Amino acid sequence: MTELAEQITRMGQAAREAxxxxxxxxxxxxxxxxxxxxxxxxxxxSHLVAANYKxxxxxxxxxxxxPLLDRLVLDDSTIDRMIQSIQEVDALADPIGRLEQTSxxxxxxxxxxxxxxxGVIGIIYxxxxxxxxxxxxxxxxxxxxxxxRGGSEALSSNQALVQCxxxxxxxxxLPETSVQLIATSDRAAVGHLIRLSDYLDLLVPRGGRGLIExxxxxxxxxxxxxxxxxCHLYIDRSADFDxxxxxxxxxxxxxxxxxxxxETLLLDSITAKYILPVLAKAYAKHSIELRGCDRACExxxxxxxxxxxxxxxxxxxxxxxxxxxxxxxxxxxxxxxYGSMHTDSIVAENQASVWRFLREVDSAxxxxxxxxxxxxxxxxxxxxxxxxxxDKLHARGPVGLEGLTSAKFVVxxxxxxxxxxxxx
Amino acid sequence: MTELAEQITRMGQAAREAxxxxxxxxxxxxxxxxxxxxxxxxxxxSHLVAANYKxxxxxxxxxxxxPLLDRLVLDDSTIDRMIQSIQEVDALADPIGRLEQTSxxxxxxxxxxxxxxxGVIGIIYxxxxxxxxxxxxxxxxxxxxxxxRGGSEALSSNQALVQCxxxxxxxxxLPETSVQLIATSDRAAVGHLIRLSDYLDLLVPRGGRGLIExxxxxxxxxxxxxxxxxCHLYIDRSADFDxxxxxxxxxxxxxxxxxxxxETLLLDSITAKYILPVLAKAYAKHSIELRGCDRACExxxxxxxxxxxxxxxxxxxxxxxxxxxxxxxxxxxxxxxYGSMHTDSIVAENQASVWRFLREVDSAxxxxxxxxxxxxxxxxxxxxxxxxxxDKLHARGPVGLEGLTSAKFVVxxxxxxxxxxxxx
Numbered sequence: 001m002t003e004l005a006e007q008i009t010r011m012g013q014a015a016r017e018a019x020x021x022x023x024x025x026x027x028x029x030x031x032x033x034x035x036x037x038x039x040x041x042x043x044x045x046s047h048l049v050a051a052n053y054k055x056x057x058x059x060x061x062x063x064x065x066x067p068l069l070d071r072l073v074l075d076d077s078t079i080d081r082m083i084q085s086i087q088e089v090d091a092l093a094d095p096i097g098r099l100e101q102t103s104x105x106x107x108x109x110x111x112x113x114x115x116x117x118x119g120v121i122g123i124i125y126x127x128x129x130x131x132x133x134x135x136x137x138x139x140x141x142x143x144x145x146x147x148x149r150g151g152s153e154a155l156s157s158n159q160a161l162v163q164c165x166x167x168x169x170x171x172x173x174l175p176e177t178s179v180q181l182i183a184t185s186d187r188a189a190v191g192h193l194i195r196l197s198d199y200l201d202l203l204v205p206r207g208g209r210g211l212i213e214x215x216x217x218x219x220x221x222x223x224x225x226x227x228x229x230x231c232h233l234y235i236d237r238s239a240d241f242d243x244x245x246x247x248x249x250x251x252x253x254x255x256x257x258x259x260x261x262x263e264t265l266l267l268d269s270i271t272a273k274y275i276l277p278v279l280a281k282a283y284a285k286h287s288i289e290l291r292g293c294d295r296a297c298e299x300x301x302x303x304x305x306x307x308x309x310x311x312x313x314x315x316x317x318x319x320x321x322x323x324x325x326x327x328x329x330x331x332x333x334x335x336x337x338y339g340s341m342h343t344d345s346i347v348a349e350n351q352a353s354v355w356r357f358l359r360e361v362d363s364a365x366x367x368x369x370x371x372x373x374x375x376x377x378x379x380x381x382x383x384x385x386x387x388x389x390x391d392k393l394h395a396r397g398p399v400g401l402e403g404l405t406s407a408k409f410v411v412x413x414x415x416x417x418x419x420x421x422x423x424x
Numbered sequence: 425m426t427e428l429a430e431q432i433t434r435m436g437q438a439a440r441e442a443x444x445x446x447x448x449x450x451x452x453x454x455x456x457x458x459x460x461x462x463x464x465x466x467x468x469x470s471h472l473v474a475a476n477y478k479x480x481x482x483x484x485x486x487x488x489x490x491p492l493l494d495r496l497v498l499d500d501s502t503i504d505r506m507i508q509s510i511q512e513v514d515a516l517a518d519p520i521g522r523l524e525q526t527s528x529x530x531x532x533x534x535x536x537x538x539x540x541x542x543g544v545i546g547i548i549y550x551x552x553x554x555x556x557x558x559x560x561x562x563x564x565x566x567x568x569x570x571x572x573r574g575g576s577e578a579l580s581s582n583q584a585l586v587q588c589x590x591x592x593x594x595x596x597x598l599p600e601t602s603v604q605l606i607a608t609s610d611r612a613a614v615g616h617l618i619r620l621s622d623y624l625d626l627l628v629p630r631g632g633r634g635l636i637e638x639x640x641x642x643x644x645x646x647x648x649x650x651x652x653x654x655c656h657l658y659i660d661r662s663a664d665f666d667x668x669x670x671x672x673x674x675x676x677x678x679x680x681x682x683x684x685x686x687e688t689l690l691l692d693s694i695t696a697k698y699i700l701p702v703l704a705k706a707y708a709k710h711s712i713e714l715r716g717c718d719r720a721c722e723x724x725x726x727x728x729x730x731x732x733x734x735x736x737x738x739x740x741x742x743x744x745x746x747x748x749x750x751x752x753x754x755x756x757x758x759x760x761x762y763g764s765m766h767t768d769s770i771v772a773e774n775q776a777s778v779w780r781f782l783r784e785v786d787s788a789x790x791x792x793x794x795x796x797x798x799x800x801x802x803x804x805x806x807x808x809x810x811x812x813x814x815d816k817l818h819a820r821g822p823v824g825l826e827g828l829t830s831a832k833f834v835v836x837x838x839x840x841x842x843x844x845x846x847x848x
Contacts, residue, residue, distance in 0.1 A: 020760075024784055097783055103805060109794050111804045114782065118816050201816055222817050243839035250841035336444075345835075358538065358834055359521055360448055370533050370837025379842070380535045380833060381527060392542055392625055393646050394818040397833040409804060409821040410782055411769075413794025415667035417674035418803070 004184070008192040011147055012199030014177040015120040019145040021175055023117050027094035029172050034090040034137055036168030038083045041133070044164055048074055051160035052129065059153050067257070071127045074157055082133045089137045089383040095401050096143045099410065109416050113407040117143035119201035121404065122193050122221065123386065126151040126207050132161045134384040135204075136179045142404040145178050147200070149193055152185030159183060194219035204387045204399070224399060227390045228314040229259030229342035231372045234331040234357065236348035237268040241275060243369060244347040248279055251345065251372040253286045257316045259388060260343045260365075260375035264311060264321040266331045272324040273299050288318050295324035311338040328353050332360050339363060341390050343375040343397075364390055364397035428608070432616040435571055436623030438601040439544040443569040445599050447541050451518035453596050458514040458561055460592030462507045465557070468588055472498055475584035476553065483577050491681070495551045498581055506557045513561045513807040519825050520567045523834065533840050537831040541567035543625035545828065546617050546645065547810065550575040550631050556585045558808040559628075560603045566828040569602050571624070573617055576609030583607060618643035628811045628823070648823060651814045652738040653683030653766035655796045658755040658781065661692040662774035665699060667793060671771050672703055675796040677710045681740045683812060684767045684789075684799035688735060688745040690755045696748040697723050712742050719748035735762040752777050756784050763787060765814050767799040767821075788814055788821035 001009070022030075041048065052074035059069050095115045102112030121144045125131045132150055139146035150158040162181045169176050182189050194203060197220040204224050205215045215223055233251050235244045251262035267275060276299045283290060290296075291306035303322070310321040311334070325331045335344050345367035346357040354368045365375045375398065377385025382400025389395045395403030425433070446454075465472065476498035483493050519539045526536030545568045549555045556574055563570035574582040586605045593600050606613050618627060621644040628648050629639045639647055657675050659668045675686035691699060700723045707714060714720075715730040727746070734745040735758070749755045759768050769791035770781040778792045789799045799822065801809025806824025813819045819827030 020784075023786075024780075105803060105805055107798065107803060109798055109803070114790075116783070116786070119786070222815075240839065246839060246841055254842050254844060347839075356448075359540070360444075362447075362540070362543070363832065365833040365835065366538075367835035368837065369839050370835045371841045373842040373844075374531065374533055374835060374837075374840070375833075379529060379531060379533070380835075381529055391646070392830045396830050406816045406820050408787065409789040409799075411789065411791035411794045411798060411804075413792065413798075415664065415670060415771075415793050416798070417670055417795045418678050418797040420678060420797075 002188075004186060004188055005192045008182070008189060008196060009199070011180050011182070012120070012196045015145040015147055015180060016199045018175040018177040019117065019119045019143075022140070022143040022145055022178055023096075025143060025174060027096075029174060030094065030140055030143070031090055033140055033168050033172035033174055034086055036171045037133070037137065037165050038086040040164035040167045041079060041086075041161070042083055044160070045076065045079055048079065048157070048160050048164075051156040054156040055154055062153075064153060068127055068153070072129070072154055072157070074129055078130060082130055085130070085134060085384045086137050089141055092141070092383050092401060094141065095405055100407070107416060107418070108413070110412040112410050114410045115405045116408055118404060118406055120145045120147065120199055122147045122149070122196070122200045122203045124149045124190060124193070124203070124205045124207060124211065124215075127154055129154050129157040129161060131206065132158045132181070133165075135386055136162075136165050138384055138386050138401060138404060140178060142401050144404055147180050147182065147193065149182045149190060155183065155185060191218065194221055197221045202404075206387050224387060224389045224395055224403070225391050226259075226387045227342075228340040229261070229388075230263050230312065230314050230338065230340040231260055231342055232264050232266055232335045232339060232344040233262050233372060234266040234328075234335070234344070234346045235268060235271065235275060236328060236346055236350065236353045237270045238350035238353055239271065239347040240349055241271075244275060245279055245282060247345070247347050247369070247371055249282050249286070252283070252288060252320055254371065254373040256318060258373070259314075260372050261316065262320065262372050263314055264323065264338070266334060267296075267322070267324050268328070268331070269295065269324050269326055272296070276300055276322070283320065286318070288320050291319065291321050293323040296322045299324075314340070328356060332357065336362050341392075342388070343367070343372045345370060345372050364388070426612075428610060428612055429616045432606070432613060432620060433623070435604050435606070436544065436620045439569040439571055439604060440623045442599040442601040443541065443543045443567075446564070446567040446569055446602055447520075449567060449598060451520075453598060454518065454564055454567070455514055457564055457592050457596035457598055458510055460595040461557070461561065461589050462510040464588035464591045465503060465510075465585070466507055468584070469500065469503055472503065472581070472584050472588075475580040478580040479578050486577075488577060492551055492577070496553070496578055496581070498553055502554060506554055509554070509558060509808045510561050513565055516565070516807050516825060518565065519829055524831070531840060531842070532837070534836040536834050538834045539829045540832055542828060542830055544569045544571065544623055546571045546573065546620070546624045546627045548573045548614060548617070548627070548629045548631060548635065548639075551578055553578050553581040553585060555630065556582045556605070557589075559810055560589050562808055562810050562825060562828060564602060566825050568828055571604050571606065571617065573606045573614060579607065579609060615642065618645055621645045626828075630811050648811060648813045648819055648827070649815050650683075650811045651766075652764040653685070653812075654687050654736065654738050654762065654764040655684055655766055656688050656690055656759050656763060656768040657686050657796060658690040658752075658759070658768070658770045659692060659695065659699060660752060660770055660772035660774065660777045661694045662777055663695065663771040664773055665695075668699060668771040669703055669706060671769070671793070671795050673706050673710070675769065676707070676712060676744055678795065678797040680742060682797070683738075684796050685740065686744065686796050687738055688747060688762070690758060691720075691746070691748050692752070692755070693719065693748050693750055696720070700724055700746070707744065710742070712744050715743065715745050717747040720746045723748075738764070752780060756781065760786050765816075766812070767791070767796045769794060769796050788812070
């Protein structure tokens with residue numbers, strides 16, 4: 001084993017040990033730790049900003065693109081938002097140890113489910129240092145130990161944040177190894193982490209397609225995947241036109257580069273001719289390039305024709321694919337075929353259409369008369385999110401506290417024995 | 425692609441198509457199908473028994489072991505039990521489309537979760553033909569299409585059962601491809617099935633360690649694993665001695681070859697000297713061989729010494745490992761280290777001990793003062809089970825209807841758009 005592999009293995013062992021302590025930690029001690037993290041971050045603002053400055057300088061020297069540098073910045077307002085996140089997660093009910101669905105069975109035993117931590121979670125992420133805090137507090141609240149692997153471009157910032165977290169853990173009498181940061185820019189570390197199946201119960205990769213694909217093919221640890229967000233808005237023939245236009249514009253332009261931004265607009269053929277010309281003007285104001293199907297191009301001869309590839313595209317930028325479809329059925333078929341099962345919305349007044357869309361579109365988040373831009377853990381009431389799952393198993397959509405726990409069966413008897421000749 | 429690979433792929437495509445229909449099927453039509461399956465099985469008893477006779481003859485000719493032949497038998501009593509299972513699953517509430525946890529967020533949108541089918545499920549299993557029915561009805565009830573790969577030794581029985589199911593599906597106007605059986609004994613079929621990730625959403629392998637390990641290393645489809653049941657009963661110093669003895673005996677002997685049978689008995693050192701001699705006599709009546717740690721052998725000099733390997737053993741037979749431990753902490757440590765996270769039970773009157781055991785033992789089913797033999801879907805109230813998961817993600821323990829569904833986020837707005845400058 002290389003020195004690095006040994007180091008990652010030791011981190012795994014330490015995390016496993018810490019997870020045993022965290023699993024039985026009281027809600028009070030976890031809350032003490034969360035409050036202490038907020039205090040430590042608040043009390044070390046200048047230290048955090050200085051560490052971040054080092055990352056920014058290095059990033060500029062390396063020629064990082066401006067959007068990447070922007071996401072890297074730690075300033076008073078991003079620090080305020082971190083502290084707000086911590087307070088919100090602290091205010092959520094502690095899920096661990098909660099007994100649910102308990103009932104007495106014909107045999108006389110009581111059977112229920114208990115929420116418990118998963119154990120040890122690994123997170124792989126890029127740039128934004130706030131993920132360091134979000135991931136740590138969600139894992140802590142759910143009694144999980146966490147191993148963080150942030151991007152090398154944010155190493156100093158992440159180290160400074162983890163120092164704050166360690167101070168807070170010590171204050172709450174919880175092991176510092178509850179939160180560990182892999183503090184090397186050696187990319188081989190990721191390779192070791194994703195094969196640490198003896199010590200890791202879940203891996204959450206947050207990053208580009210390249211990272212996800214590498215993890216898909218190499219990881220032996222269970223993974224919650226976050227793939228593309230090829231999000232759709234479908235304007236039904238029963239739509240309120242004003243709502244439809246407001247939602248179509250907001251879903252696209254509120255933020256262009258987020259995974260819940262609109263990428264393909266679908267319109268019912270009966271109303272397309274009324275709505276599309278108005279919409280085209282609205283999009284033009286935001287410099288959005290439209291790429292249309294044949295029928296869309298008939299209504300808007302000035303726009304570019306879309307190719308089949310456009311229906312699969314996550315542009316994350318000022319381009320929008322537009323397709324006119326026969327009806328609701330065709331819209332649902334299109335989304336289930338070309339979409340990425342992330343977030344899709346319908347604009348409709350007809351309740352039958354709304355419910356068919358909500359039931360039949362096979363995506364993590366389905367919406368009616370709401371902007372796709374709402375699809376995140378904060379807006380959904382999870383306090384924060386550790387990622388957005390486009391998988392179907394375990395966790396779908398924004399992953400908050402619940403996705404970091406599992407439910408085991410709990411049985412209470414009073415000396416009950418089983419006699420199969422009686423029961424079956 | 426080989427002909428077999430093409431055939432499996434076509435089955436996957438057909439299942440995907442069927443799953444779209446099933447996902448929107450009404451509870452009434454699914455219930456009609458379930459009732460019709462029970463009727464068809466009841467009405468074709470002689471046909472089923474004749475098909476089963478063919479399997480039994482072939483099995484005998486091939487020299488199958490008696491326990492395997494026993495599990496293969498379809499007779500009036502096993503058919504009665506199948507019909508009972510169908511009626512129980514039919515009586516359960518239909519989980520699909522259920523809205524949970526809906527709340528109004530500060531932005532004004534309502535956010536909830538909706539239970540939806542996973543899509544297409546693959547099941548790989550051996551001998552027992554009742555799995556063909558259990559898997560089909562659980563998948564049907566949850567709106568999933570299923571591809572069944574039963575053991576070649578049960579091929580005729582499984583074909584006859586699936587014929588009954590197809591008749592019933594036609595009666596309920598649901599696609600026959602909702603339930604498909606891979607009707608070849610070519611083992612390469614499994615290899616194709618476990619890599620059918622374009623069409624399969626979940627794979628449930630039920631079988632020996634060999635099958636599970638092959639699937640672990642080769643499958644590209646998400647898997648719910650069912651590994652060994654190295655189950656423990658811990659007799660605490662606060663235990664009621666009579667209950668302890670009854671539970672220790674029942675947990676082991678009620679059925680020896682099931683995954684929830686006791687494999688290692690742990691006893692608190694303070695009470696071991698009182699309980700072990702009485703227990704040894706009770707076990708002797710059932711011809712159970714004991715293998716003890718040093719301290720157990722001091723109390724019972726006549727028994728064999730256990731080696732470290734014994735603590736990992738799933739005997740599935742008349743052998744029991746016995747260990748005397750210092751206290752509750754040592755018991756929990758032993759279980760979390762040597763156990764298989766399947767089912768573990770404590771005998772104790774002290775409530776603090778009970779709750780520490782239930783919380784800290786990291787197994788799919790944890791019990792207090794109840795026999796480990798209770799760990800199955802029928803006893804837990806799931807109606808039937810498609811397997812028992814020793815994984816932590818998605819489903820733990822017996823997997824019934826809930827494990828075959830996922831919960832997607834559903835958002836209701838009235839034209840709500842997002843304005844990040846307002847909310848964060």
